[in-house]
Amino acid sequence: xxxxxxxxxxxxxxxxxxxxxxxxxxxxxxxxxxxxxxxxxxxxxxxxxxxxxxxxxxxxxxxxxxxxxxxxxxxxxxxxxxxxxxxxxxxxxxxxxxxxxxxxxxxxxxxxxxxxxxxxxxxxxxxxxxxxxxxxxxxxxxxxxxxxxxxxxxxxxxxxxxxxxxxxxxxxxxxxxxxxxxxxxxxxxxxxxxxxxxxxxxxxxxxxxxxxxxxxxxxxxxxxxxxxxxxxxxxxxxxxxxxxxxxxxxxxxxxxxxxxxxxxxxxxxxxxxxxxxxxxxxxxxxxxxxxxxxxxxxxxxxxxxxxxxxxxxxxxxxxxxxxxxxxxxxxxxxxxxxxxxxxxxxxxxxxxxxxxxxxxxxxxxxxxxxxxxxxxxxxxxxxxxxxxxxxxxxxxxxxxxxxxxxxxxxxxxxxxxxxxxxxxxxxxxxxxxxxxxxxxxxxxxxxxxxxxxxxxxxxxxxxxxxxxxxxxxxxxxxxxxxxxxxxxxxxxxxxxxxxxxxxxxxxxxxxxxxxxxxxxxxxxxxxxxxxxxxxxxxxxxxxxxxxxxxxxxxxxxxxxxxxxxxxxxxxxxxxxxxxxxxxxxxxxxxxxxxxxxxxxxxxxxxxxxxxxxxxxxxxxxxxxxxxxxxxxxxxxxxxxxxxxxxxxxxxxxxxxxxxxxxxxxxxxxxxxxxxxxxxxxxxxxxxxxxxxxxxxxxxxxxxxxxxxxxxxxxxxxxx
DNA sequence: TCTATGGTGATTTTT
DNA sequence: TCACCATAGA
Numbered sequence: 001x002x003x004x005x006x007x008x009x010x011x012x013x014x015x016x017x018x019x020x021x022x023x024x025x026x027x028x029x030x031x032x033x034x035x036x037x038x039x040x041x042x043x044x045x046x047x048x049x050x051x052x053x054x055x056x057x058x059x060x061x062x063x064x065x066x067x068x069x070x071x072x073x074x075x076x077x078x079x080x081x082x083x084x085x086x087x088x089x090x091x092x093x094x095x096x097x098x099x100x101x102x103x104x105x106x107x108x109x110x111x112x113x114x115x116x117x118x119x120x121x122x123x124x125x126x127x128x129x130x131x132x133x134x135x136x137x138x139x140x141x142x143x144x145x146x147x148x149x150x151x152x153x154x155x156x157x158x159x160x161x162x163x164x165x166x167x168x169x170x171x172x173x174x175x176x177x178x179x180x181x182x183x184x185x186x187x188x189x190x191x192x193x194x195x196x197x198x199x200x201x202x203x204x205x206x207x208x209x210x211x212x213x214x215x216x217x218x219x220x221x222x223x224x225x226x227x228x229x230x231x232x233x234x235x236x237x238x239x240x241x242x243x244x245x246x247x248x249x250x251x252x253x254x255x256x257x258x259x260x261x262x263x264x265x266x267x268x269x270x271x272x273x274x275x276x277x278x279x280x281x282x283x284x285x286x287x288x289x290x291x292x293x294x295x296x297x298x299x300x301x302x303x304x305x306x307x308x309x310x311x312x313x314x315x316x317x318x319x320x321x322x323x324x325x326x327x328x329x330x331x332x333x334x335x336x337x338x339x340x341x342x343x344x345x346x347x348x349x350x351x352x353x354x355x356x357x358x359x360x361x362x363x364x365x366x367x368x369x370x371x372x373x374x375x376x377x378x379x380x381x382x383x384x385x386x387x388x389x390x391x392x393x394x395x396x397x398x399x400x401x402x403x404x405x406x407x408x409x410x411x412x413x414x415x416x417x418x419x420x421x422x423x424x425x426x427x428x429x430x431x432x433x434x435x436x437x438x439x440x441x442x443x444x445x446x447x448x449x450x451x452x453x454x455x456x457x458x459x460x461x462x463x464x465x466x467x468x469x470x471x472x473x474x475x476x477x478x479x480x481x482x483x484x485x486x487x488x489x490x491x492x493x494x495x496x497x498x499x500x501x502x503x504x505x506x507x508x509x510x511x512x513x514x515x516x517x518x519x520x521x522x523x524x525x526x527x528x529x530x531x532x533x534x535x536x537x538x539x540x541x542x543x544x545x546x547x548x549x550x551x552x553x554x555x556x557x558x559x560x561x562x563x564x565x566x567x568x569x570x571x572x573x574x575x576x577x578x579x580x581x582x583x584x585x586x587x588x589x590x591x592x593x594x595x596x597x598x599x600x601x602x603x604x605x606x607x608x609x610x611x612x613x614x615x616x617x618x619x620x621x622x623x624x625x626x627x628x629x630x631x632x633x634x635x636x637x638x639x640x641x642x643x644x645x646x647x648x649x650x651x652x653x654x655x656x657x658x659x660x661x662x663x664x665x666x667x668x669x670x671x672x673x674x675x676x677x678x679x680x681x682x683x684x685x686x687x688x689x690x691x692x693x694x695x696x697x698x699x700x701x702x703x704x705x706x707x708x709x710x711x712x713x714x715x716x717x718x719x
Numbered sequence: 720t721c722t723a724t725g726g727t728g729a730t731t732t733t734t
Numbered sequence: 735t736c737a738c739c740a741t742a743g744a
Contacts, residue, residue, distance in 0.1 A: 062733075062734090063733065063734080064733090064734085089733085089734065090734080091733085091734045092734085095734095113734095115734080116732095116733090116734080135740095187734095188733080188734045189734090191734080192734090223733095252731075253731085253732075253733085255730085255731070255732095256731085256732070256733075354730070354731075355729095355730050355731070356730085357729080357730090357735095357736095360735095377732085411720090414720080414721075416720065417720090418720045418721085419720085420720085421720095538734090539734065540734085541733085541734080557730090557731065557732085558731080559730090559731045559732065560731090560732075578730095581730055581731080582730090583730065584730080584731095593731095594731095597731080618735075619729090619735085620728085620729065620735060620736080621735035621736080622735085
């Protein structure tokens, strides 16, 4: 069969990777080197050239979105539907396996998935029952600890103990797990760990999947954690094939348990691994690549890669030193306006920042100019409170034993069932080892509640009961529609004041459309449509924002920019303490991760990159004077231009700067004058640019720091 | 049980 | 600064 069309438009390295017959393949794919393309084409090649059914392939991606896109791309190449082809996240795949083998995995058939908010609630519940002081032991921290242990593959009995802290943490972890087991609740980490333990401890199941998945392909391999790595190698065994694609330089999720060292480990564990490097970049100009390369070179222990391009040099990187965050935002917006004036589009522009708090000043400046924009991040669809409430009602209809759902909605909308009553129900449930639902019924039957609570709980129980009956014959859409109405959620939010209530009602009706559009994945026929929908909501929280059709500027954190590309990119807040973040400066490992984040950010830019930092920044209400980020010093000076309000000049080393004495036009200052600044103290004006209120002066303070300050803001006093 | 007020503390995010 | 939580009064 002629498979040459699969190789069309691939370069040599890509071709080598796509058609490798090595049992283990490692593709080190630099930013913009066509990584996803290689995986998609490799799947096509395996199917067509090796004549292997898509059924025998397992493709793992990092996000659900990536999985959907991957599937689409492969189908495009093959010009055919893939049918029974497993392509998903580690969590999605683990979930599918657990649903099939729930019994062997020690779960109930209807086990529920906890998302992180649900998990936090369970942790809080456990802490309460253990009477743990939550000011000393914050639930968030405990949750973080538990997840970290699970990511590492450790059960409570494997956890390190010795000091009081880990002793206590392990104790809570152990209680938490007992509760989850009892109620058959599975958190995200548990999905992975339990699946690994399942195939590790059950030869029959392991052999089944080994026999099925002849080829395993993994994207974003640098983001795998311990359990995921062990899962992959176990599933591969000695016979099967594995292709891992990743970039150690783009590992930015170490803080979440990802081990980029898995890349190194892979070549050691699988001795005959073929390594292919993709270094030709199809995205950025040479200037941008050179700058990014020279920044990342400061990291140690890299696998080593140098990006290059056939594209032209390109424009130099612009560096702007703003006076404060408003000036920073103004520069960004002004530059964007110039950009569109030249006939470019707004959706070609991304503004990146290290932390979400920085988006505000930028947002305000954009709003002032009434430009359309979109902020990535924030709450996603299935994470919104009203949606989670509706889902909890739906879960209760599916199974009355779902305590998490029960607790969530028993008093939403308010039914007069507060903490006291709930405590009674909880104690009853604990004492008799049954669900909150059963316990409530028993309390009513035995009349063990105060009269008023009695009535409220009875009302809730019978409402839910009749709701379940009425809904029996309905399809998914009808059911969701009926439940959001009958639960009282719609009325409850309608009564809420202002915009807030209205969007909540809108979101609820959006949920009805989501249910209408929902299609049960082909491989999950054995599960009911309703259960499948519930799981989908937990495993894929949906997009952060509804798709906007208007062309808009994109604002996002450096983390969420990974995998994307834009002709014009701004990296803002390029300051010590912010980027690298102050909490990451001390530890070398963390600092290197910040540097990789910088590398990721820079390599998003296709044509033009602007780096912006600010002399002064309002953070948490107080003024901060940050020096410029160390990463800027790692960019060769000849690759960048220092932008001033009047134009651009080459970035100069401090000592090369000179000044000509004279007045700063239309201000009270002149060069050489001594001035006083509230924060920096006394200094001498060395240089200026612009005039009048927009003038900026360079002041050499006696503390030996030199700053560019805007006359309008700096409140300098002549002395 | 519901609502107002004050203390606290504050990266990055997907599943 | 601001958002979130916990606790105190209505």
